[in-house]
Amino acid sequence: MRVIVKALCVAFCSVIICVHPAKSDVRLPKLIGDGMVLQRDKPLKIWGWAAPGEKVTVDFIKKKYNTVAGADGTWQIMLKPIAAGGPYNMTVTGNNKIEIADILLGDVWFCSGQSNMEMGMGDIAEKYEKIIAQNQNTSIRQFLVPKGLNDATKIHDDFSNGRWAPATGTNVNRFSAAAYFFAINLFEREHVPIGLINSSFGGTPIESWISADGYKTFPEIAKQVVRLSDTAYVNQMNRNNAANNRLQAARTDKKYDDGLNETPKWYETAYQPVGWKDIMVPGFWTGQGLNNFSGVVWYRKVINVPAADASNAAKLYFGRINDNDEVYINGQLAGRTGGQYANRMYTLKSGLLVPGKNVIVARLSNNASALGGFVGDKPYYITAGTDTIQLSGKWQYKVGQAYPAVKSSYESYSAANQPTLLYNTMVAPAGNYVIKGALWYQGESNVTRAKEYERLLPELIANWRALWHDPKLPFIIAQLPNYQEVTYLPVESGWAELREAERKALAIPNTAMAVLIDVGEWGDIHPRDKKDVGERLALAAEKLVYGHTTLVASGPTLQGAKKDGNKVVLTFTDTGSGLIAKNSNKLQHFAIAGADKHFVWATAQINGNQVIVWSDEVPDPAYVRYAWANNPDRANLYNKEGLPASPFEAEVK
Secondary structure, three states, X not given: OHHHHHHHHHHHHHHHHHHHHHHHOOEOOXXXXXXXXXXXXXXXXXXXXXXXXXXXXXEEOOEEEEEEOOOOOEEEEEEOOOOOEEEEEEEEEOOOEEEEEEEEEEEEEEEEEOHHHHOEHHHHHHHOHHHHHHOOEEEEEEEEOOOOOOOOOOOOOOOOOOOEEEEOHHHHHHOEHHHHHHHHHHXXXXXXXXXXEEEEOOOOOHHHHOOHHHHOOOHHHHHHHHHHOOHHHHHHHHHHHHHHHHHHHHHOOHHHOHXXXXXXXXOOOOOOOOOOEEEEEOEEOOOOOOOOOOEXXXXXXXXXXXXHHHOOOEEEEEEEEEOEEEEEEOOEEEEEEOOOOOEEEEEEOOOOOOOEEEEEEEEEXXXXXXXXXXXXXXXXXXXXXXXXXXXXXXXXEEEEEEOOOOOOOOOOOOHHHOOOHHHHHHHHHHOOOOOOEXXXXXXXXXXXXXXXXXXXXXXHHHHHHHHOOOOOOOEEEEOOOOEOOOOOOXXXXXXXXXXXXXXXXXXXXXXXXXXXXOOOEOXXXXXXXXXXHHHHHHHHHHHHOOOOOOOOOOOOEEEEEEEEOOEEXXXXXXXXXXXXXXXXXXXXXXXXXXXXXXOEEOEEEEEOOEEEEEOOOOOOOOEEEEOOOOOOOOOOEEEOOOOEOOOEEEEOO
């Protein structure tokens, strides 16, 4: 027995000796690391973890700061405001020493939202290759927050991973495109380093980004927050998700795809096509003989490559696809992408193209929607040297596999779409990191609940200001752009209602908005024009945050709607050098209604900085709308500075 006890004692002591140093090591959050941008001209917090009672010293710009870790192992040090500059080094010392290099002092912006904020420069690189090449800038840096869903029902004190990266080389591909252009414009005007904390997650609703404290006046959402605190419920949902994934995997198993199971395979050079039909690219399957089809469709096209081009470096621009693609050229895989949101651009290795006849075969799969196929208004071509080979037009297709309907499924959820979970993992860990302001590009996932969004957006703003302990934290909104098919009569519109909710948030002090009603694409919820988005966000920041109060930073913004007989007099702020009807001699897309809210098109005329609106069909106007549609294609009220007016609905006073 003594031997056992002695052995146990030795083992126990060994554990203490081995484990204690790891516990006592000073540890820093992921945000505090090499290449970080710290906020200039504000008191700064440097924080981390160590053994309880451990002495910690921070050396920064010839000053030492000392503290002691608390009983919970946390510590923090406050630095006095520091002007823009760098690069600097920092040393954090406890029982160990951490060296942090290449630190800049500048302006830090927290950039968040769903896929249009997430969209990276790599997704649209072909559109902006020259701009990227001309703006290799080590003073613009991004910290890309990882998508965190592990143990997401609890508030995290650190991100799971991440590092600061400069806007140089291939790093640029991972920058949020909207935030990248925002940073370029700010840097050009303010000449200070710009740090971007990119915390975005495609397809997520606003509810995911607000803390539990924000739902005190939202009882239904609060109920779900309570459910998420129940481990049994969460575990059951996770098991159900796994079961549904297995059902989906069985349904889409490639072993049922004729194109992969026949010999030779349909992409191989020995294959001779039989029974293929014509189809247009770009274009969806619906309307081309494949209505409501879900499964695998193979595409095939023969192109001729001049001998001079075959030896050149080449790229395949393959637009955007619903949902997944694998592309083969002359029997060899040229590239593959999963998911409908990414724009396809594949670099073709040397020798893949040959002089003369080349065969391109693409395997497209669509799991659920009726809109499989190629999205319109995207680039479809091959570049080789200075030549371009167009791929739009007639292709041939053949069905390889039809996915059966799901026979049964289990109740489940998308964790990323649950209230609080992204706040817990992707926002809260940044709360100690001092920032200049926040950019918000989100709303697509809330268009069916726009009235609720009208209350949720102010709650998110207040929520984040509380997190950063800054009741005046600048908050800039990217208003949703135009999207979907054009309508030619006044209609109700969830997208217009969501834009109106965003516009109404401007009543909150220290907010601004970039109007994007003219940068969208009818067939793509992810428009590629992120340059105008970033420029307009930067304009808003210049006026709101940087003191350029006389700058025309927005298009005309509705101020009031006053009745004058059978007419409505609209007044605006942000008129700049004056109001104009862009590309026309008359204003379009104004609608008017009486108390019954039956809207009809109205005549609208500019009168100085006012717009007069009327319709003989509405003798007693009570409401007026402008650009009220998912895609108000003809809306043309601008100021002379070229900035569009925000869509709106107003009750006539």
